[in-house]
Amino acid sequence: MLGTGMPRPDPACFGPATAVVYDGRVFLFDAGAGVMRRMAAAGLSIRGPEAVFITHLHSDHTLGYPDLILTTWVMGRRTPLQAYGPVGLKKMTRHILAAWDEDIHMRIEGLERQTTTGYKVAVHEFDVADHGGVVYEKDGVRISAIPVIHGCWKQAFGFRIDTPDRSIVISGDTVPTNTILEAARGVDALVHEVYPASEVAPELRIGGDVWPSYMREFHTSDIELGALAAQAKPKLLVLHHIVRHEENDEELLAAIRAAGYEGEVVVAKDLDRL
Numbered sequence: 001m002l003g004t005g006m007p008r009p010d011p012a013c014f015g016p017a018t019a020v021v022y023d024g025r026v027f028l029f030d031a032g033a034g035v036m037r038r039m040a041a042a043g044l045s046i047r048g049p050e051a052v053f054i055t056h057l058h059s060d061h062t063l064g065y066p067d068l069i070l071t072t073w074v075m076g077r078r079t080p081l082q083a084y085g086p087v088g089l090k091k092m093t094r095h096i097l098a099a100w101d102e103d104i105h106m107r108i109e110g111l112e113r114q115t116t117t118g119y120k121v122a123v124h125e126f127d128v129a130d131h132g133g134v135v136y137e138k139d140g141v142r143i144s145a146i147p148v149i150h151g152c153w154k155q156a157f158g159f160r161i162d163t164p165d166r167s168i169v170i171s172g173d174t175v176p177t178n179t180i181l182e183a184a185r186g187v188d189a190l191v192h193e194v195y196p197a198s199e200v201a202p203e204l205r206i207g208g209d210v211w212p213s214y215m216r217e218f219h220t221s222d223i224e225l226g227a228l229a230a231q232a233k234p235k236l237l238v239l240h241h242i243v244r245h246e247e248n249d250e251e252l253l254a255a256i257r258a259a260g261y262e263g264e265v266v267v268a269k270d271l272d273r274l
Helices: 035-041 065-074 089-099 101-109 178-184 208-218 222-232 249-258
Strands: 018-022 025-029 051-053 081-086 121-126 134-138 141-147 157-163 166-170 189-194 236-242 264-267
Touching: 018 166, 025 141, 035 065, 051 134, 065 081, 065 089, 065 101, 081 089, 089 101, 089 121, 141 178, 157 178, 166 178, 178 189, 178 222, 189 222, 222 236, 222 249, 236 249, 249 264
Parallel strands: 025 051, 051 081, 081 121, 166 189, 189 236, 236 264
Antiparallel strands: 018 025, 134 141, 141 157, 157 166
């Protein structure tokens, strides 16, 4: 886990990003703020992953995307970054490269003599309507997109990663969905977002009056996740991208247990290795 990401209340936290490493190959899921610092701190190549997979285009999941594109190029990547994600990722990528056009020009034409290919991105978009299956398969690694429901976002996905020796499901941001439930049945690890249902209440801020409705329509509570995991029975449940309030880890775990899940649970921390 590169960064667990807490959308509130800590503005200085690292955004969500999870790296799956198989046989020395790195696959990155989401690119929140600070992703390249976390990659370096985790001892992963700063020339970038074999591919990056974006669950949806919320800023907390993509603020590190420009850093990923440009820093990996500056540090030696020679081939286009392979990026997979929902419709809109091509547009986002195009605007990022346009915004850094002067920088790219100077690094190629100036004394740095950077490659003319390493800053480029090969974007592979997929749509809920025509994809719900395999979006990447190469040399023993198969990655499938899982359509999920994240409030009013038209495009949001989780991912299932299958290698010869392990299966992992990453939920992305979502309410409880049957698509995640079915994909996660019996997997080695389910990495799922969560918030504490008991702590959600209206808040004294702009938009604070609808905060409880937002959480219910965009995210999964600890009680809902416990019930989902009790049905899916993953060998390991990993809690990440936790929307913190006042509860501690013990209270969060107690709610998940009370909802029926009896398997192993880990509350993810930045730079955890599982």
